[in-house]
Amino acid sequence: MLSKLLLLISNTVMYSTPLAFGALGGLISEKSGVTNIGLEGMMTIGAATGVSAAYLSGSPWVGFLCAGIAGALMALLHAVASISFRADQSVSGIAINLLGAGASLFLVRIVFGSLNTPPVPKKLPRIFSDSSVLGAFSRLNFEVTAVIAFILMLVIWFIFAKTKWGLRISSVGEHPRVADSLGLNVYKIRYICVITSGFLAGLGGASMTLSILSNFVPTAISGHGFIALTAVIFGKWKPVGVYLSCLFFGLAQALVIQLGGGSLLSSQIVAMLPYVLTVIVLVVFVGRSVGPKASGVPYEK
Amino acid sequence: MDRVSKILRSQFTFAVIAIFIGFLVAALVLGATGYNPLEVYSILFKGMFSKPRYIMNIIIKASPIILTGISFAFALRVGLFNIGVEGQYIVGTIAAAVVGILFDFPSYIQFPLVLLAGTLAGGLYGAISGLLKAKRGIHEVITGIMFNWIAFYAGNYIVNLERFHEPGTTTTYQINASGLDPIYNWKMSEAGLEVIRNNEFIREVIGKTSANIGIIIAIIVALTIHFILKNTTIGYELRAVGMNKHASEAAGINVAKNTIQTFLIAGAIAGLSGALSITGVSHRLFELMAQENYGFNGLSVALMAGGSPIGCIFAGLLFAGLTYGGGTIQLEIGAPSEIIDILIGTIVFCMALVSLIPLIINKINQRGGKKDVK
Numbered sequence: 001m002l003s004k005l006l007l008l009i010s011n012t013v014m015y016s017t018p019l020a021f022g023a024l025g026g027l028i029s030e031k032s033g034v035t036n037i038g039l040e041g042m043m044t045i046g047a048a049t050g051v052s053a054a055y056l057s058g059s060p061w062v063g064f065l066c067a068g069i070a071g072a073l074m075a076l077l078h079a080v081a082s083i084s085f086r087a088d089q090s091v092s093g094i095a096i097n098l099l100g101a102g103a104s105l106f107l108v109r110i111v112f113g114s115l116n117t118p119p120v121p122k123k124l125p126r127i128f129s130d131s132s133v134l135g136a137f138s139r140l141n142f143e144v145t146a147v148i149a150f151i152l153m154l155v156i157w158f159i160f161a162k163t164k165w166g167l168r169i170s171s172v173g174e175h176p177r178v179a180d181s182l183g184l185n186v187y188k189i190r191y192i193c194v195i196t197s198g199f200l201a202g203l204g205g206a207s208m209t210l211s212i213l214s215n216f217v218p219t220a221i222s223g224h225g226f227i228a229l230t231a232v233i234f235g236k237w238k239p240v241g242v243y244l245s246c247l248f249f250g251l252a253q254a255l256v257i258q259l260g261g262g263s264l265l266s267s268q269i270v271a272m273l274p275y276v277l278t279v280i281v282l283v284v285f286v287g288r289s290v291g292p293k294a295s296g297v298p299y300e301k
Numbered sequence: 302m303d304r305v306s307k308i309l310r311s312q313f314t315f316a317v318i319a320i321f322i323g324f325l326v327a328a329l330v331l332g333a334t335g336y337n338p339l340e341v342y343s344i345l346f347k348g349m350f351s352k353p354r355y356i357m358n359i360i361i362k363a364s365p366i367i368l369t370g371i372s373f374a375f376a377l378r379v380g381l382f383n384i385g386v387e388g389q390y391i392v393g394t395i396a397a398a399v400v401g402i403l404f405d406f407p408s409y410i411q412f413p414l415v416l417l418a419g420t421l422a423g424g425l426y427g428a429i430s431g432l433l434k435a436k437r438g439i440h441e442v443i444t445g446i447m448f449n450w451i452a453f454y455a456g457n458y459i460v461n462l463e464r465f466h467e468p469g470t471t472t473t474y475q476i477n478a479s480g481l482d483p484i485y486n487w488k489m490s491e492a493g494l495e496v497i498r499n500n501e502f503i504r505e506v507i508g509k510t511s512a513n514i515g516i517i518i519a520i521i522v523a524l525t526i527h528f529i530l531k532n533t534t535i536g537y538e539l540r541a542v543g544m545n546k547h548a549s550e551a552a553g554i555n556v557a558k559n560t561i562q563t564f565l566i567a568g569a570i571a572g573l574s575g576a577l578s579i580t581g582v583s584h585r586l587f588e589l590m591a592q593e594n595y596g597f598n599g600l601s602v603a604l605m606a607g608g609s610p611i612g613c614i615f616a617g618l619l620f621a622g623l624t625y626g627g628g629t630i631q632l633e634i635g636a637p638s639e640i641i642d643i644l645i646g647t648i649v650f651c652m653a654l655v656s657l658i659p660l661i662i663n664k665i666n667q668r669g670g671k672k673d674v675k
Contacts (some may be wrong), residue, residue: 009439037442043632047460069467070383077650081650082655085508085654087653087654088653088655089605091649091652092650092653093652094600094601094604095646095647095649095650095652095653096606096650097646098601098642098645098649099643099646099647099648099650100646101642101646102639102640102641102642102643102644102645102646103639103643105637105639105642106330106334106637106639106640106642106643108317109637109639110334110637115356152489208453219590219591222592223446223449223450223592224386226446227446229446230442230443230446230447233442233443234443251403254536266457266458266461268457268461269454269458270456271454272450272454272455272458275447275448275450275451275454276447276451278441278443278447279433279444279447279448282437282439282441282443282444283437
């Protein structure tokens with residue numbers, strides 16, 4: 001029983017990590033007033049770049065960093081379109097998803113000659129190099145990426161709750177005109193937030209391919225960006241809430257793995273449950289979710 | 302000056318520019334990775350147009366995404382982001398397959414019945430999103446994404462039910478022949494076989510393909526939606542809500558009802574698209590490993606069309622043509638066919654910049670104005 005429970009915890013944390021990176025990224029972008037539907041594309045390019053760079057350099061950390069940069073570059077496109085050109089942010093986001101997926105597969109095909117890559121020489125490490133130091137709790141030797149994601153959540157919480165930076169971002173996302181009149185540079189703050197959001201999403205993609213899997217496959221990121229987007233709304237645009245939402249989706253996935261194919265319920269029904277549950281929770285408990293007021297609205301000086 | 306700004310203002314002009322930029326960017330990427338873009342494009346176009354059969358295949362591939370494109374475009378006009386179009390499409394395929402297998406009426410009843418089942422299922426499924434949005438304020442993007450996955454697993458569940466599952470396969474049984482596409486049934490009839498044997502052209506474009514009536518229905522739907530939006534009171538109200546929700550509410554338009562209605566119609570169109578895929582192409586429901594993207598591709602089609610239902614016909618054909626032809630560049634010179642995704646992504650990205658047009662026009666007009674002052 002204990003071992004099953006530990007496995008469940010370990011899987012929950014594992015599956016929630018890529019989502020947490022993506023969702024925290026999405027949160028920062030939305031807080032500043034830019035909807036980021038392109039998370040999926042940014043995570044995909046991170047997943048592909050991470051593996052390619054880790055493979056070519058031999059170091060998973062180089063891969064991890066490059067993944068963040070690739071995500072940030074994708075986000076820069078989104079920022080240029082939605083901030084400077086005041087484009088429809090949803091349309092631009094969808095375009096980013098297409099471009100991200102296309103560029104990822106293109107890159108992987110150029111580097112490896114096929115869409116399923118060989119495994120990277122070294123994966124990102126776990127906390128302890130030897131799980132046995134934890135004794136019976138060896139399952140709780142989490143991936144380092146999970147720890148990074150957790151710390152990231154704390155940092156973002158701190159920024160929004162305790163610093164003037166957080167206040168500035170929120171004000172730009174709520175009342176850009178007022179923020180502008182108070183001397184804040186709305187465009188600059190939004191640019192920084194969107195690019196950061198892409199950087200984090202890229203890390204999320206790489207945490208999937210460099211930590212959970214060990215190679216890139218075209219389905220490595222399939223809907224994770226959209227689930228991350230959901231987690232932002234589900235978590236009511238609060239760092240802790242968003243992180244907990246990701247844990248919830250991770251738990252659901254872990255349950256599917258552990259219960260799947262049982263005689264009690266068909267594995268398809270089990271797989272469906274988290275999504276049904278999300279809707280029910282929203283209808284019954286959460287209700288009207290109100291995001292940053294200016295989210296999705298281009299700002300014109 | 303007026304003429305120039307009028308041309309620039311038109312969606313069509315902008316789409317053409319966007320497509321041109323798409324090809325340009327893809328050419329640069331190809332060039333940078335060591336392929337000759339001209340060679341790639343000539344193979345691409347050969348793969349699209351060199352045989353009548355290819356053109357028919359493109360039309361067949363275009364039909365479902367034209368419809369999902371219209372579904373998305375329609376909701377967009379009312380200011381709603383119907384990202385759940387994928388799920389509505391899947392639910393359409395499920396309902397069509399279930400009804401097609403369970404019932405066996407004469408084909409003049411069965412075929413419309415199967416299409417109706419898919420349409421209704423998609424419509425009701427979409428309406429749930431509308432209801433939750435209207436009554437509980439839950440964002441349609443969240444319910445849409447959740448419903449996409451629920452539909453996905455529901456489909457796989459149905460495929461694995463004993464009543465429907467064909468042993469030894471990952472699909473359901475074929476739907477009863479009475480529910481299949483009329484063109485397919487004609488092709489398989491004595492008279493049809495006779496014609497196909499004797500006429501080489503018909504053999505090419507109908508005998509060797511899954512030719513079906515999907516494209517005709519897609520065009521009818523595009524024209525109908527265009528008409529509803531332009532010429533009816535309902536359409537006027539819907540567009541008004543899309544432009545300014547609060548003003549419409551103040552003017553006495555029932556926004557909640559409008560939201561539900563919009564999702565009902567958008568879902569119905571997506572469901573119809575799914576049903577047509579069952580009757581026209583697959584004839585059965587498959588267990589899916591990943592989402593097939595008929596809905597998500599509809600998003601791209603609608604955005605390439607600038608949200609116009611009639612534009613979706615052309616955008617759908619372009620999308621289908623590029624992806625169909627893209628397969629051949631991989632086969633013939635080994636250039637990654639994913640270049641097509643980059644191309645299409647660039648087009649959509651450029652369409653996102655559509656708000657630039659008025660800015661450019663103003664710039665031009667300003668310059669013109671200055672000259673007059675001189």
